[in-house]
Amino acid sequence: MLHANVERLKASLVDMAKIGATPGGGVTRTALSDEDREGRNQIVAWLQAANLAVRWDDLGNIYGRLEGSDPSLAPVLMGSHADSVPGGGRFDGIFGVMTALEVARSIRDLGITPRRSIEVVDWTNEEGARFEPAMACSGAVAGRFTPEYIYSRLDRDGKVFVEELVRIGYKGDAANRPQAIQAYFEPHIEQGPVLEAEGIPIGVVTGILGLKWMNVTLHGVQQHAGPSPMRSRHDAMVTAGRIIAGLRDMALEYPDPAVATVGRIKATPGIINQIPGEVVLSADMRHWTGQGHEEMGTKALALIKRLAAEEGVKADVDVFWTCPPIAFPDSMVGLIERTVRDLGVPNRRIVSGAGHDAQYIHEIAPTGMIFVRTIGGKSHCETEDIHWEDAQAAADLLLNAALELAR
Numbered sequence: 001m002l003h004a005n006v007e008r009l010k011a012s013l014v015d016m017a018k019i020g021a022t023p024g025g026g027v028t029r030t031a032l033s034d035e036d037r038e039g040r041n042q043i044v045a046w047l048q049a050a051n052l053a054v055r056w057d058d059l060g061n062i063y064g065r066l067e068g069s070d071p072s073l074a075p076v077l078m079g080s081h082a083d084s085v086p087g088g089g090r091f092d093g094i095f096g097v098m099t100a101l102e103v104a105r106s107i108r109d110l111g112i113t114p115r116r117s118i119e120v121v122d123w124t125n126e127e128g129a130r131f132e133p134a135m136a137c138s139g140a141v142a143g144r145f146t147p148e149y150i151y152s153r154l155d156r157d158g159k160v161f162v163e164e165l166v167r168i169g170y171k172g173d174a175a176n177r178p179q180a181i182q183a184y185f186e187p188h189i190e191q192g193p194v195l196e197a198e199g200i201p202i203g204v205v206t207g208i209l210g211l212k213w214m215n216v217t218l219h220g221v222q223q224h225a226g227p228s229p230m231r232s233r234h235d236a237m238v239t240a241g242r243i244i245a246g247l248r249d250m251a252l253e254y255p256d257p258a259v260a261t262v263g264r265i266k267a268t269p270g271i272i273n274q275i276p277g278e279v280v281l282s283a284d285m286r287h288w289t290g291q292g293h294e295e296m297g298t299k300a301l302a303l304i305k306r307l308a309a310e311e312g313v314k315a316d317v318d319v320f321w322t323c324p325p326i327a328f329p330d331s332m333v334g335l336i337e338r339t340v341r342d343l344g345v346p347n348r349r350i351v352s353g354a355g356h357d358a359q360y361i362h363e364i365a366p367t368g369m370i371f372v373r374t375i376g377g378k379s380h381c382e383t384e385d386i387h388w389e390d391a392q393a394a395a396d397l398l399l400n401a402a403l404e405l406a407r
């Protein structure tokens with residue numbers, strides 16, 4: 001088995017973490033910001049130093065190509081994203097880009113020229129923290145969004161995506177998008193506690209949870225808190241409370257990793273001595289199978305309807321986003337699993353609870369993901385951290401698996 005240089009990978013991650021560094025040890029490197037530009041400049045410099053041919057496309061996705069002996073063959077693509085959420089961590093996204101870079105450097109060091117070309121990629125605006133939607137530019141490459149749609153996105157200050165892309169100097173040519181992709185690998189931190197709890201460094205990702213997002217508007221009767229007897233009320237807030245607990249209990253009827261979360265609630269008028277007339281709450285539900293994903297949605301609607309009726313409250317439910325679960329192909333899951341076993345690294349299969357660029361690229365190419373254990377399961381925060389031995393395992397795994405397909 002071949003090995004990557006983890007000291008060099010570590011040094012690159014440490015250097016990248018200085019770009020947009022926050023006082024608490026994290027990074028703020030939102031898409032198309034000055035910090036993103038600085039990060040991109042650094043990535044481009046490193047790709048060039050590794051003797052890769054660098055280009056970027058009309059969406060600012062950056063590619064570094066290690067040319068194979070038969071350049072006519074579709075390349076093996078590997079990477080992730082360099083943008084972060086505000087006050088994010090040093091590993092989410094950038095870990096995948098730096099690991100891919102390290103693998104390319106290691107292939108150079110080993111003096112190997114694979115038959116297929118191998119390309120490192122940094123996808124623009126994965127987080128969606130500045131410009132919605134998330135995974136915008138891998139989605140565009142997969143044909144989900146037109147460039148016009150992406151270009152017209154606005155941030156909170158009214159700045160336009162395309163103007164910011166031009167401003168930082170990374171609006172390239174559409175012809176620079178990958179024409180065909182033999183396979184795509186994305187290494188990423190797990191962002192959850194499962195691997196750590198089991199003492200396992202590497203997760204072989206089998207797919208991504210399907211997701212439903214809904215808004216529930218509860219119309220009760222707004223009344224004064226004092227003179228309204230308890231038995232006469234149509235209380236939207238009490239209904240909301242029962243729904244929140246009910247959705248939690250419903251999700252608990254399924255094994256892991258099914259989840260349901262209410263993260264947002266707004267009561268009107270929202271004052272201490274008034275029974276609110278209206279409460280709006282969000283619900284986020286996720287399941288790993290198509291059937292379970294649909295069933296959770298149906299059960300949630302029935303639950304909301306029943307509880308609202310019991311409270312004499314009217315409920316309007318708006319399911320405004322549905323994303324079916326994804327299963328990565330057995331060929332990619334099997335290759336990653338075999339390779340990590342051959343390396344002698346403890347591993348387990350795992351389903352990703354969060355979305356990644358891999359979910360769109362999966363639509364146009366065989367795709368696989370590699371998770372590394374995340375300390376304390378913490379992510380999207382300044383204390384996000386990993387063990388360097390795990391980074392070694394992930395880089396070795398990517399090096400051997402990517403070469404297997406490219407040789």
Ligand SMILES: [Zn+2]
Nearest residue numbers: 092093126188
């Ligand atoms: Zn990410």
